[in-house]
Amino acid sequence: MFSIIKDFLVCFFIFAKKRNVVEKEKLKRKLFHGTWQYKEGFVISGLLILLGIIVGFITKNPINFPEFPLNLSISISYSLLIIVLYKFEREQKIIKWLSSIPAAVTSTVLFAVTSALLGIIPQTDPGVILKNNFWFDIGFKHLSTSWLLGLSYLFFLTSLGFATVKIAYPFKFKRLGTLLSHLGLYIIILAGVAGSSDAKRTYFVLNNDAAPTNIVKDFFSDKQYKLPFKLQLVKFDISEYNPKIVLVEKKTNNLLMPESNQHFIIHKNDEEKFLDWKIKIKTFYKYAYPSDSLYQEFTSTNAFASLPAAEVEVYDKNDSIIKSGWMTCGNFAWSRKNIDVNNNYYFAMLQPEAKEFSSHVKAFLPGENTEEFSLKVNSPKVVEGWKLYQTSYNEQMGKWSNYSLIEAGKDPWLPVVYSGIFLLIAGAFYIFWIGSFSSKKEEEEEKNNNLNEKNQ
Amino acid sequence: MNWTNFPLAAYSASALLILAFGLLFFPIKRKLKVTLANLLTITALIIFIIFITGLWIHLERPPLRTKGETRLWYSVFLILLGIITFNRWKYFWFLAFTNLMALVFIFVNLAHPETYNKTLMPALQSYWFVPHVIVYILSYAVLGVSWLVSIKGLIKSYPNLNVFGKIISIIFYPIFFIIDILSDEKNEDNHKILKMADDIVYIGFAFLTLGITFGALWAKEAWGNYWTWDPKETWALLTLLVYLIYIHIRTHHKNRTKLHLWILSISFVFLLSAWFGVNYMPSAKNSVHTYSQQE
Numbered sequence: 001m002f003s004i005i006k007d008f009l010v011c012f013f014i015f016a017k018k019r020n021v022v023e024k025e026k027l028k029r030k031l032f033h034g035t036w037q038y039k040e041g042f043v044i045s046g047l048l049i050l051l052g053i054i055v056g057f058i059t060k061n062p063i064n065f066p067e068f069p070l071n072l073s074i075s076i077s078y079s080l081l082i083i084v085l086y087k088f089e090r091e092q093k094i095i096k097w098l099s100s101i102p103a104a105v106t107s108t109v110l111f112a113v114t115s116a117l118l119g120i121i122p123q124t125d126p127g128v129i130l131k132n133n134f135w136f137d138i139g140f141k142h143l144s145t146s147w148l149l150g151l152s153y154l155f156f157l158t159s160l161g162f163a164t165v166k167i168a169y170p171f172k173f174k175r176l177g178t179l180l181s182h183l184g185l186y187i188i189i190l191a192g193v194a195g196s197s198d199a200k201r202t203y204f205v206l207n208n209d210a211a212p213t214n215i216v217k218d219f220f221s222d223k224q225y226k227l228p229f230k231l232q233l234v235k236f237d238i239s240e241y242n243p244k245i246v247l248v249e250k251k252t253n254n255l256l257m258p259e260s261n262q263h264f265i266i267h268k269n270d271e272e273k274f275l276d277w278k279i280k281i282k283t284f285y286k287y288a289y290p291s292d293s294l295y296q297e298f299t300s301t302n303a304f305a306s307l308p309a310a311e312v313e314v315y316d317k318n319d320s321i322i323k324s325g326w327m328t329c330g331n332f333a334w335s336r337k338n339i340d341v342n343n344n345y346y347f348a349m350l351q352p353e354a355k356e357f358s359s360h361v362k363a364f365l366p367g368e369n370t371e372e373f374s375l376k377v378n379s380p381k382v383v384e385g386w387k388l389y390q391t392s393y394n395e396q397m398g399k400w401s402n403y404s405l406i407e408a409g410k411d412p413w414l415p416v417v418y419s420g421i422f423l424l425i426a427g428a429f430y431i432f433w434i435g436s437f438s439s440k441k442e443e444e445e446e447k448n449n450n451l452n453e454k455n456q
Numbered sequence: 457m458n459w460t461n462f463p464l465a466a467y468s469a470s471a472l473l474i475l476a477f478g479l480l481f482f483p484i485k486r487k488l489k490v491t492l493a494n495l496l497t498i499t500a501l502i503i504f505i506i507f508i509t510g511l512w513i514h515l516e517r518p519p520l521r522t523k524g525e526t527r528l529w530y531s532v533f534l535i536l537l538g539i540i541t542f543n544r545w546k547y548f549w550f551l552a553f554t555n556l557m558a559l560v561f562i563f564v565n566l567a568h569p570e571t572y573n574k575t576l577m578p579a580l581q582s583y584w585f586v587p588h589v590i591v592y593i594l595s596y597a598v599l600g601v602s603w604l605v606s607i608k609g610l611i612k613s614y615p616n617l618n619v620f621g622k623i624i625s626i627i628f629y630p631i632f633f634i635i636d637i638l639s640d641e642k643n644e645d646n647h648k649i650l651k652m653a654d655d656i657v658y659i660g661f662a663f664l665t666l667g668i669t670f671g672a673l674w675a676k677e678a679w680g681n682y683w684t685w686d687p688k689e690t691w692a693l694l695t696l697l698v699y700l701i702y703i704h705i706r707t708h709h710k711n712r713t714k715l716h717l718w719i720l721s722i723s724f725v726f727l728l729s730a731w732f733g734v735n736y737m738p739s740a741k742n743s744v745h746t747y748s749q750q751e
């Protein structure tokens with residue numbers, strides 16, 4: 001039992017338990033003397049944690065990566081530095097260690113530990129700064145912008161960078177798959193962090209009949225953004241499905257589906273069974289106005305605030321009419337009207353669902369050019385580096401919405417991150433196909449040995 | 457073709473999948489078994505592809521909008537990936553698992569036809585959603601098997617078990633037995649066991665990588681940002697890192713087999729926390745990924 005617990009602990013603190021005499025010799029090795037191993041890695045990790053906390057406490061603010069062009073030159077110089085250092089100084093103790101498995105493992109452990117903190121401790125919302133809060137100051141409340149995470153990131157990235165160069169140089173075709181994984185991950189992590197400061201995103205409202213503007217106010221934070229072009233909403237369009245009819249149980253407010261288990265979407269002359277009753281649509285106007293104050297009659301129209309209305313008949317089991325009249329789902333201007341069946345149930349019309357909505361927009365580009373286009377959900381448009389998305393509208397007013405909610409985003413580093421992601425995916429396919437590298441290698445070595453023996 | 461044809465397609469495909477599943481446990485010649493299992497499963501796949509194509513034409517849009525339609529794709533991709541993985545690695549347990557999971561989704565669809573019309577929440581309406589979920593299911597399943605393998609190795613590593621250890625090994629014995637039958641491998645020592653674990657971890661890790669990257673691409677589409685340090689994302693990353701540690705430690709120190717087995721078995725704890733635990737973490741209160749609260 002004792003040995004199980006001991007091995008478990010050894011595993012947990014990857015600190016090696018040494019078995020044979022040669023390794024016992026190594027154990028006596030002083031820290032940072034001889035070949036660096038796991039111990040050095042953990043000591044460095046510990047120092048980085050301490051440093052992260054201290055620097056965080058002194059500076060007290062979340063860190064932001066510098067913006068373009070400084071971020072680009074930092075990324076390129078850092079990568080070049082790694083390549084050059086490996087090329088000319090790879091026999092140096094530190095370089096050798098940084099491109100070794102112990103550094104890879106310990107930096108991954110450190111990165112995992114900081115990520116775990118991030119995954120456990122509740123974080124403040126981005127942009128919020130807590131004054132005089134010890135845990136905030138040292139970074140525990142905003143880990144994703146803390147020195148703690150930044151430094152563990154740096155260690156991880158450095159080790160990964162050296163590993164990538166080591167795998168790539170000298171290049172062997174056999175290592176292409178591994179190279180793809182490492183290079184892909186390196187690119188994602190570097191470009192993801194360096195590019196984060198250049199990424200911008202805002203939601204804003206374009207009102208009907210408003211003048212073109214290039215200063216937009218964020219819908220959620222009220223922060224102002226300046227776009228490199230002016231925008232104007234020419235027309236907002238929405239098309240709706242016909243509304244559905246459901247049977248409602250008064251006591252529980254449960255909506256009951258028809259017998260067929262398919263939603264009953266209104267069409268003229270359609271009929272559908274619900275429990276003991278059948279409902280039949282006599283007349284249906286998609287856009288109608290009540291033509292009297294008692295909602296007895298509706299007329300078709302396309303005027304502002306018109307709404308769907310249906311004239312229906314309800315039959316009982318014996319096919320005789322028990323109720324008839326007009327029903328409507330109501331909107332911001334008119335109240336709803338249901339058809340009562342008995343003390344327990346009534347028929348109700350649901351609000352029509354949007355099928356598609358789009359904004360016809362005019363953009364005034366620098367240099368007197370204009371461009372007109374329409375924005376739909378899932379069909380964004382790029383203008384001057386900003387990607388514009390149709391997001392929402394005044395949902396209470398539905399078809400008669402007085403504004404359109406647009407999202408504008410800019411992420412110039414996205415193609416770089418995506419190329420990293422696709423390298424990583426390619427690497428994953430390779431890994432899937434090849435399986436265990438180490439066992440492959442052993443098999444090959446075994447085969448070679450056998451061949452050698454035969455040749456001798 | 458529409459949903460009224462579904463029971464026909466579903467029952468015939470299920471019959472084939474069940475046959476293939478049962479076949480895997482039969483003691484017939486390996487080669488024959490592989491051929492038959494392939495034949496049955498591929499036919500089931502073709503039936504599904506025909507049904508989906510028909511449905512697509514009938515609906516005049518990709519059938520990706522409702523939960524029922526999503527489950528249809530789950531079944532198809534599970535069967536497809538099952539066939540590919542089976543033919544690459546010849547792991548019978550893998551095909552058994554994917555067929556079983558596909559059956560579960562088929563039967564949920566048969567049992568809950570009323571969900572056909574319910575719409576998905578907007579964030580889930582993305583082409584990345586289905587592949588993302590599928591590869592995650594598969595990677596968790598495969599890494600789960602690697603965990604079983606590591607437990608087996610650990611029990612072997614400690615011959616002088618106390619009562620507690622013996623109880624554990626008896627509980628797991630039936631599972632090991634089934635895996636042994638289906639994997640066709642006799643694992644004598646820790647090296648052999650770890651070699652098998654390595655292959656399985658690599659497959660699972662590949663799926664995990666795909667899962668996290670598809671998730672990032674999907675998040676970019678749905679929330680405008682590929683990485684937000686959301687607790688669910690963070691725990692997924694953590695799982696990835698833990699298995700990375702295992703993979704790299706394995707490439708060195710080949711003889712520290714006990715250590716490797718321990719790391720592998722502990723990795724699974726992280727995986728389980730990522731899967732189940734996130735909703736209970738203090739940090740989860742503003743996670744965008746805990747759909748369970750909304751349902």
Ligand code: HEM
Nearest residue numbers: 099100101104107156159160163166178181182185437707
């Ligand atoms: C998706 C992520 C990764 C995968 C799939 C992966 C996989 C592998 C594999 C299979 C090997 C063995 C290659 C061989 O022996 O030919 C390896 C080696 C190595 N990896 Fe990774 N790795 C990943 C990420 C990382 C990271 C993040 C680091 C560093 C922090 C790293 C550092 C190393 C190092 C130092 C080596 C040894 C290279 C050598 O000695 O030739 N890897 N990796």
